Amino acid sequence: MNFLRLTYYLLVINFKDFGYIFWTIGYPLVLVTIFIATTSNLGGEDMTNIEVAVTEDNEYTEVLKQIDFITVNEMSDSTARAELDAENVTGYITEDGSLIVQGSSFHASVLESVMNQIHQTSILGVSPENFNFEADFIQSNDMETEPQVVMYYSTIAMVSLYTVFTSMELISSMRPNLSTMGARFSASPFSKTKYILASSVAGLFLGLMSNAILIGYLMIFSESVLFNNLLPTLGIVLAGNIAGLGLGFIIGLTPRVNINVKSVVPVVFIVGLAFLAGLMGPGVRTVINREMPLINELNPLAHITDTIYRVNLMDNFESYWPTILFLLGITFVSFFITLIALRRKQYDHI
C-alpha cells in the first residue's frame, strides 16, 4: 500500500467518526458561539461615566484615568468601601489590583472586563504604567480589546492541539498490546515509520481543517476583528497541530491502558492546559501566572494563545519564532521517543 492510500484510509477512519467530528469541529464552534452570544451586548448600553474608587497611590490609577468612560475617584480603603456600599461607585480597585463590585450590573461587567484586560496585557509584558487602554496599537489596527478575545484565542490554541486525539488513536491501533488491529499490524511487514508519517499527515490535515473552520467561523460571526495578521497566525496554528501530533504519540505509547480509558487522557490534558491558559476566563490565567509561572511557561497551549494574541492585537512578533521553535521542539522529542519505543518492539504481555 502506498503512502497516499494509507493516508486516505486513516482520514476516512477519523472523518467517519462522529465523536471525532463533534469534539474537534462541533464542540469548539459551540464554545465560541456561547462566547459570542454572551458577550455581544457589551457595547449595547451606554458606557459613559463608570465611577470607580481606587486607593491613593494605586498603580492602576493612571491606566484607568486614560479610559474615557471611567471616572476615577481616589480615596482611602474605608471610604471606598463605604462609597461602594452606598452604590456611589460601581467598583473599588484595591492596591493589589483586585476588583470589588456591589452586585452585578452592566457597568460592573464592563469594569471587570477592563480589569481582566489590564491584567492580561500586563502578563504579556506590558507594565500597567505603560499601558494605554486606548493605545495606538489597538486603534491603529482597529482591534477590539474585550477579554473574550483571549477565550477565542485559547479555543483556537486548544483546537490546534486536538491532533493529540488522532495520533494517540492511530499509534494505539498499531500496538498489539492495546488492540487486535495492532496485533495484525505488528505481525505484518509494514513499515512503522511509514505508518507514523501517514498518520501524521492524516492527523495534520484533519487538525488544520478543524482550525480553518473555527477561524473562518470567528471571522464571520465575531464582532471583533481578531486576525490582523492571519498568515502568521496560521503558522502558529500549524506548529501547534504538529506539536499535538507528537504529544498524542507519546500518550499513545503509555502501556497497557485500554484505548477507551486512554481517550480520557488527552481530554483532561487539553482541557487542563486550556484552563490554565485562560479559556475559562483570563482571571485563572492571571492567578496561575502570579502563583506558579512555570506552569504556563511549559504549557504549549498558553504559548500558542499568547503568541496569537501578541501577533494579532499588539502587532508584536517578539515571541513568534521562540514559540514555533518551542512547539517544534516538543514535536521532535515526541517523534524521536515514539520511533525508539516502537522499533523492534516485542511485548511481555498482550
Add this chain to the structure above:
Amino acid sequence: MIAMDKVVKRYKDVIALDHFSFQAKENEIIGLLGPNGCGKTTAINCMLSLLKFDQGTIELFGQPVNPNNNKTKRRIGIVPQELAIFDKLNVVENIDFYCGLYVTNKAERKQLVNEAIAFVGLEKYRKFVPKQLSGGLKRRLNIACGIAHKPEILFLDEPTVAVDAQSRNFILEGVKKMKEQGTTVIYTTHYLEEAEDLCDSFVIMDNGRNVANGTLDELQKSISTTESITVKFITEDDTLVSRLKQIPHVNQVLQSQDKYSIQFEKNHNNLANLIRFIEDNSLTYTEIASEQPSLSSIFLELTGKELRD
C-alpha cells in the same frame, strides 16, 4: 515449517507456556486444542514474534522468529480471536487495508481483495460497513482480512466462536480449501467435533504444556482408554445387562432402549468374546460396532477435564 522447542513464557509467577514444543509440516491443518487459558493464544503470539518468551527456540520457515524479519512476516497470515476490523471502513476497504500491509502493487492487491471476498462469500456485501453485517459475516470479513495476501502459514485463533451454523460451515470449508491451495493452518479451537472434522493432526495443550500430539489415530492408540462396542439386540430379556457384565474384561454396560454400549478393558479380543457370548445365548442383534475413542474422550483422559470447563 514451524518448530517450537521447549518454549517457556512466564507472566510474573504464572507459567503460560511450560517447555512447550511442537512442529508443523507443510500443507497441513494442525488443531491447537485446550481449555481457555491453557496458552494457545500465547503460543501463537510467540510464533508471531509479538511476545517475548523466556526460554526455548521458535523457527518459522527454518529461521528463528524475529520482530524485524519482514521476509518471514510476509509469508504469514493472522486471524485473531477478536474482530480486528475497522468500523468505519467498508468490506472492500477493510480487506484492501490489511492486504496493503503486505502487497504494494495496486492491481495485484485489487485482484487479491476480490478473491478474498469471493472466498468468504461476501460478494453481496462489498460496500457494507461492519455494523451492517451479522456476527457471522463480520467473522468472515475478519478472516478475509487475514488471508487476502495468500499466506503460506495462517494462524486462525478460534474463528468460529459465536458464529451461526451457516457461517461456521462456510469458514470450515474455506479452511479446507486453503489447505488444498497449499497453506499450513494453525487452528485453535475448543470445539472438538469441529477440530476432529477439520484437522490433520492435533496438539493438546493444558497448563501451557503439550500434553499429547499427533494424528487422531496416533492419539487414539496412545491413550489407555477402554474399548467401546455397541450392539442393538432384539430381545426383551431384563437380565441381559447383568449377563453381559459377566463377559471377561467388561467394565461397564450402558443400556438405552435396544442399544447396549459395552465398555471393555482394551486389547483382550473383546469383539470375539462378545460374538461368542451372543452365539452361546442365541441372541439376535441388528447392529454391532466397535467404536474408537473420540477426541473428546481422548482429551478427557489426557487432561482429566472437559474441554469446555
